[in-house]
Structure formats: structure tokens, C-alpha cells
Amino acid sequence: MSKAIFWFRQDLRLFDNPALYKACQNHSEIILLYIQDKPLNKVKKTAQSWWLHHSLKKLSESLQAHQLSLTLKTGQVEEIFQELLSTNQIDAVYWNRCYEPMQIDRDQKLKSWLKQKKVHTESFNGFLLNEPWEVLNQQGGHYKVFTPFWKQCLKQMNIKPEAHITQWPKALNCDGENLEDWQLLPENPNWAQDFSSYWSPGEEGAQQKLQAFINNKLYHYKEARNNPAVQATSCLSPHLHFGEISPWKIYRVCCQYQLQHPEHDLNTQHFMSEMGWREFSYSLLYYFPKLTTDNFRPEFDQFPWHQYPEGLERWKHGQTGYPIVDAGMRELWHTGTMHNRVRMIVASFLIKDLFIDWREGAKWFDLTLLDADMASNYASWQWVAGSGADAAPYFRIFNPCLQGEKFDPQGAYVRTWVKELELVPNKWIHHPWDAPSGSLGITLGLDYPHPIVDHNQARHKALAYYQKIKGQ
DNA sequence: TGAAATGTTGGGGCG
DNA sequence: ACGCCCCAACATTTC
Numbered sequence: 001m002s003k004a005i006f007w008f009r010q011d012l013r014l015f016d017n018p019a020l021y022k023a024c025q026n027h028s029e030i031i032l033l034y035i036q037d038k039p040l041n042k043v044k045k046t047a048q049s050w051w052l053h054h055s056l057k058k059l060s061e062s063l064q065a066h067q068l069s070l071t072l073k074t075g076q077v078e079e080i081f082q083e084l085l086s087t088n089q090i091d092a093v094y095w096n097r098c099y100e101p102m103q104i105d106r107d108q109k110l111k112s113w114l115k116q117k118k119v120h121t122e123s124f125n126g127f128l129l130n131e132p133w134e135v136l137n138q139q140g141g142h143y144k145v146f147t148p149f150w151k152q153c154l155k156q157m158n159i160k161p162e163a164h165i166t167q168w169p170k171a172l173n174c175d176g177e178n179l180e181d182w183q184l185l186p187e188n189p190n191w192a193q194d195f196s197s198y199w200s201p202g203e204e205g206a207q208q209k210l211q212a213f214i215n216n217k218l219y220h221y222k223e224a225r226n227n228p229a230v231q232a233t234s235c236l237s238p239h240l241h242f243g244e245i246s247p248w249k250i251y252r253v254c255c256q257y258q259l260q261h262p263e264h265d266l267n268t269q270h271f272m273s274e275m276g277w278r279e280f281s282y283s284l285l286y287y288f289p290k291l292t293t294d295n296f297r298p299e300f301d302q303f304p305w306h307q308y309p310e311g312l313e314r315w316k317h318g319q320t321g322y323p324i325v326d327a328g329m330r331e332l333w334h335t336g337t338m339h340n341r342v343r344m345i346v347a348s349f350l351i352k353d354l355f356i357d358w359r360e361g362a363k364w365f366d367l368t369l370l371d372a373d374m375a376s377n378y379a380s381w382q383w384v385a386g387s388g389a390d391a392a393p394y395f396r397i398f399n400p401c402l403q404g405e406k407f408d409p410q411g412a413y414v415r416t417w418v419k420e421l422e423l424v425p426n427k428w429i430h431h432p433w434d435a436p437s438g439s440l441g442i443t444l445g446l447d448y449p450h451p452i453v454d455h456n457q458a459r460h461k462a463l464a465y466y467q468k469i470k471g472q
Numbered sequence: 473t474g475a476a477a478t479g480t481t482g483g484g485g486c487g
Numbered sequence: 488a489c490g491c492c493c494c495a496a497c498a499t500t501t502c
Contacts, residue, residue, distance in 0.1 A: 344473065395501080397502090398474065399474075402475070456476095459475085459476090459502095466502090
């Protein structure tokens with residue numbers, strides 16, 4: 001009778017989970033562990049706390065169907081393993097790798113400690129299509145430009161067979177904590193009250209989202225993905241963040257679709273390349289662990305960011321007076337997500353219209369987004385700022401009115417999230433301040449704010465700033 | 473995965 | 488019929 005611990009982290013699924021598969025295959029008794037490694041009173045409640053609560057609950061329920069249970073523990077990982085090892089005869093420990101710098105560090109230390117204790121320890125890739133250290137350019141370095149990176153990924157992609165567990169080990173009983181005691185759900189105020197009408201955390205919800213996407217959305221993904229009023233995107237990102245679905249499952253389903261529907265090949269390719277950006281971001285984070293704090297391009301260290309707390313607050317709460325920006329920020333607050341096109345618009349606005357440091361924007365997204373991944377979030381903010389690898393050129397400044405007119409021509413998205421503009425005619429929906437007096441049906445400055453800045457002026461200022469740091 | 477400024481072209485009005 | 492101007496419409500350059 002050999003005994004193992006399986007440590008759940010960002011892989012809260014039973015299907016296609018390589019480390020769990022291996023643990024179940026090789027051992028007859030198992031502890032299924034999840035660790036909250038910050039003291040409970042220090043856990044910051046974020047949108048993702050809400051998701052984590054529901055995801056762990058779902059996971060625990062699906063384990064019960066196999067007469068297994070999820071053991072919850074709070075504390076330092078090494079102390080928890082110490083305790084588990086001393087009270088049980090543990091032969092082996094399994095997990096799937098995580099890729100944030102602190103996690104890598106923590107896991108390395110634990111692994112060598114376990115090896116010292118003569119406990120067989122194995123880690124797997126359950127999170128990415130390719131390991132960051134396996135995708136290298138001709139010179140043996142990491143890619144700094146997306147297109148060649150993704151080409152190389154596709155070239156060397158080796159599709160892993162589905163890992164489906166048929167024989168489950170017996171539960172090795174051990175004391176755990178109560179999920180309710182972790183108090184992950186927000187209250188007073190419950191800002192997550194609407195989340196459950198948009199999301200179903202857990203493995204089953206993830207599979208449903210994937211099916212719905214393949215059946216109803218993938219065929220016109222390339223065009224429709226840019227229209228924020230249409231639900232044309234997969235909405236898989238939070239599921240991927242928590243590992244409720246494996247990226248290979250998505251990849252395999254896409255490859256199959258590609259064969260069956262060659263006429264939609266461009267759409268399929270485009271969707272897969274979005275998975276590619278996720279991979280690219282992880283590669284950047286792996287080779288540049290300071291991605292969250294430091295500019296990838298050092299000349300941006302000289303950028304004269306403004307201290308503008310009032311502007312930041314108005315941005316966060318969707319009160320900038322630019323309808324498409326405010327709609328995005330309010331969608332984020334109410335649903336825990338924001339359409340990707342609008343993320344670029346609000347990010348460009350914070351950086352290039354308000355001149356607020358991209359780190360402030362990234363921090364707010366960390367708190368409020370259900371899908372916030374350290375890699376994708378920070379790589380994308382640096383991309384917009386122009387300070388990142390393969391970033392948008394500095395002169396690419398979004399005009400929020402034109403972006404609105406181009407991607408939300410009927411104003412449907414704006415009207416969904418900015419109710420006070422519901423009756424404003426299409427002509428003025430993206431720039432109400434230009435309307436002749438009396439034609440809006442509302443009063444600017446009373447029902448809806450005046451624009452916080454003049455975009456045209458801000459644009460010229462931004463160009464001057466960027467010009468100044470160029471070549472430094 | 474931009475947008476503004478500037479340049480070019482061509483049709484129509486008009487003397 | 489011709490030259491001239493105006494100005495959309497489109498193309499190119501610049502930030």
C-alpha cells in the first residue's frame with residue numbers, strides 16, 4: 001500500500017490533470033491537498049477569492065463522487081508537509097507546476113527539502129502548451145517578438161494524450177479546515193453579487209463554456225471578437241487561470257474543429273493565437289521575473305508619470321466622462337471581467353490620457369478581474385504602455401471616441417453599462433459633449449460627468465513625453 | 473491589436 | 488471648350 005499526497009494549486013480539475021493522473025496510477029492511498037499559504041487575516045479579498053471559493057467547492061464535490069475528499073490547510077507549505085509526513089507514511093508527492101517567480105522559488109525549495117526526506121517528488125506541466133524553457137530561438141535565448149515565438153510553439157507542439165483517471169485510490173484520511181471558515185466570499189458590501197449570473201466556476205462550467213464556444217462562436221471569432229456588445233469570445237480565461245480546464249483540451253478540440261471546418265480555418269487560427277499570447281506572456285515572465293515591477297524597456301524608467309489620485313479614482317469607478325471607457329470599467333466591477341478590446345481602450349486611456357503609471361492599472365485589474373494572471377496581466381499592461389517586449393509603438397494612441405464608433409457603432413455596449421446614457425442618440429453616444437444643447441436628453445456635469453481631459457490635448461502631450469524618453 | 477496630418481486625384485461648378 | 492477652384496475621397500506619411 002503506497003501513499004501519496006497530491007497538491008492542488010492552479011489545476012483545480014480531475015480531467016486531463018497529468019500530476020493527478022500519475023499519482024492515482026502509482027498509489028493506492030492518497031491525500032488531496034489544497035493550501036492557503038497566506039495567514040487568513042492577511043488574505044486580500046479579490047474577485048478571484050470569490051472564484052476560488054466556488055471552484056474549491058465544486059472540486060470537493062466531484063471528489064466526493066469518488067469517495068475522496070479535499071483537505072484544506074492554511075500555513076507555510078513546508079510546515080504543512082512536515083506535519084503530513086510525520087503523521088502519515090507518505091511515499092510520494094505530486095503537483096503540476098506554477099510559473100510565477102515566487103511560486104517557482106517556493107516549489108524548488110520544497111522539492112529539494114522533500115528529496116532530502118527521501119520522499120519521491122514529481123512535478124508536471126498541467127498549465128501551459130509548452131514549457132517556457134522549451135521554446136527558444138536560434139541563439140538559444142527566449143523570444144522577444146510574438147509572431148516568431150508562436151510559430152516556433154506550433155512547430156514543436158507535441159499534443160499530449162488525454163489523461164483520464166479510471167481507477168481512483170482510496171482516501172487517506174487527514175484533518176482539514178472548513179472552506180466556509182476561509183471566508184473567501186465578500187460581504188458588506190457583497191460586490192460579487194452579480195458574478196454568479198455570468199459565471200459557473202469549476203470544471204463542469206469550463207467544459208460547457210468550451211463546448212458553447214466551439215459550437216456557436218468560433219466560426220466567426222476573428223471579426224466578432226472585437227465587438228464588445230456581442231458575446232463572441234470564449235470566456236475561458238478565468239477557468240484557465242484556476243486550471244479548471246487544461247490548455248491541451250482546448251488545443252485538441254480546436255485542431256479537431258480545424259479538420260472538420262477548413263472553411264473557418266482563419267477563425268480557428270486566430271483563437272489559437274490568443275492562447276499563444278498566454279504562452280508568450282508566461283515566457284516573458286519566466287525570463288524577466290521583474291515583469292510586474294520593472295519596465296521591460298529601461299528607457300521607460302524616465303517616463304514622467306503623473307500623481308493624479310482623483311483621475312485614478314474616476315477611472316476605477318467609470319466616471320471619466322468617456323462613455324466607452326466608463327462602460328468598460330463598470331463592466332469590470334459588475335462582472336469581474338472586461339471585453340478584451342475595451343481592456344486595451346481603458347488601458348490606453350489611463351496611460352496616454354491620464355499619464356498614470358501602468359502599474360496602477362495592473363494592480364486594479366489584479367483586484368477586480370476574475371481571470372487576472374500575473375503573466376498575461378502585466379505583459380499586457382506593458383504592451384499597451386509601450387514599455388514591454390513586442391509592445392505597441394508609442395505613437396499608437398487610441399482615440400476613445402473613434403474606438404467606440406468603430407467597435408460599438410450602435411452604442412449597445414455603452415448603454416448596457418452606462419445607464420445614464422441609455423437615451424442618448426447614436427450620433428452622440430461616444431462623444432456626448434459635442435451634442436447641440438438639448439439634444440441629449442440629459443445634462444452633462446449633472447447626470448453624467450464632463451470628460452476628465454481633452455483627448456486631443458492629452459494625445460499631443462503623450463507624444464511629447466514619448467519623444468523625450470526615446471533613445472535614452 | 474491607430475489616428476492625425478499631409479499629399480494626391482478627379483469630378484463638378486463656374487466664369 | 489478650357490482653366491481654375493473647391494473639396495470629397497482616397498493614399499501616404501508622420502507621430
